[in-house]
Amino acid sequence: MLLEAASATGGRARSRVVDGYSLNIGPHALYRGGAAWPLLRSLGVELRYGRPRLAATKVRVDGEVRRLADLVAMRVRQRGRLLRLLAGHVPPPASGASAAEWIADLLADPVARRIAAVVVRTATYSADLDALAAGAAHGQLAAAGRGVCYLAGGWQSLVDALAARLGETGGEVRCGVPVAAVDHDEGGVGVVRLVDGTELPANRVIVALGDPRQTLRILGGPAAARLAPAVAAMTPVRMAHLDVALRPDQPRLANVFSLDDPVFISVPSDVAAVAPHHGMVIQAGRYLRADDERADHRGELEAALDAARPGWRDDVVDVRYVPSSMVAGDQARTATDGARRRVAAGEAGVPGLALAGDWVGPVGLLADASIASGVAAAAAVLAAPVRARA
DSSP states (O other): OEEESSSSSOGGGOEEEETTEEEESSOOOEETTSSHHHHHHHTTOOOOEEOOOGGGOEEEETTEEEEHHHHHHHHOTTHHHHHHHHTTOSOOOOTTOBHHHHHHHHOOSHHHHHHHHHHHHHHHTOSOTTTBBHHHHHHHHHHHHTOEEEETTOTHHHHHHHHHHHHHTTOOEEESOOEEEEEEETTEEEEEEETTSOEEEOSOEEEOOSOHHHHHHHHOHHHHHHHHHHHHTOOOEEEEEEEEEEOSSOOOOOOEEESSSSEEEEOGGGTSSOSSTTOEEEEEEEEEOGGGTTSOOHHHHHHHHHHHSTTGGGGEEEEEEEEEEEEESSOOBGGGTTTTTSBOTTTTOOTTEEEOSTTBSSSOSHHHHHHHHHHHHHHHHHHSOOOOOO
């Protein structure tokens, strides 16, 4: 049984559908080289997708928008090394190094460093490359090198496919059912208590919340006590984003990186079926550091769209700005050696109780971490000796 507090499943993977436009909650991409892809295939989940056109990708540098390929050809002295780095075809970095240190060690050319920093930031959603572990950056670039995919129908298509698979195997989804607590002791789990007072007997529970601090509040007891020191050190990853649908008969527009600031423009409708014929979906985002999470970046994102697609306001079907959206529960920090020393699925130390989420487990980042940790959590609760259900 899946208990979902919201009115629909999916969490941050939901898509809003407006007049035939599928708008994700900020820019999303699935990497064919990541952990999620083969796990989804093993579950029988087939996805339709398109891949962004690298040859058409543009960059904004010193206020001017130009093709990435032209910038690399004209102004980057270490072109070969940069391209190998971006494809993940360089040796893994030393343990303990930050992404910023890794880029500086590999590339002397200042423009090459800026391009590498932009692509690492986009692949990891991390604005702070001094805190990001180099190993995590290397892994993300390697995963992206095998294919960046924008899902047809938005990420709602992935949510719906997983929910359908759950139904086919006898599972039950209950939406609008917030959980208040998971009652447990050192010997195991006993009851899941809902906000409305309902008690559900359970001896195997996976807590799969995007916010590790909310996880502590729901768990309480010995599990929360064990997890609290690790959670206190976590640094959530956030971004501001502007999600825009433009009416049909639009000229094509490719993705735009910015070398001037941590802003990225994603155009999934360029390659994937997320809009009516010739309609456009644009998602502009700014990756946030902890010191600018409370600032208002809407004007900055609108200005970036002005430069990439002048006159876009005249064609708006729908637009939504989110000033600070949770991307991941924890940064892949140097302190945890990226993903390798993150909180484990069984870290709560209670038989039959496990954790899943993008901040859990030693595999991958973002959706890859969520799905890989979910598999690990399922294995953990099934293998554990559990008390008989009341």
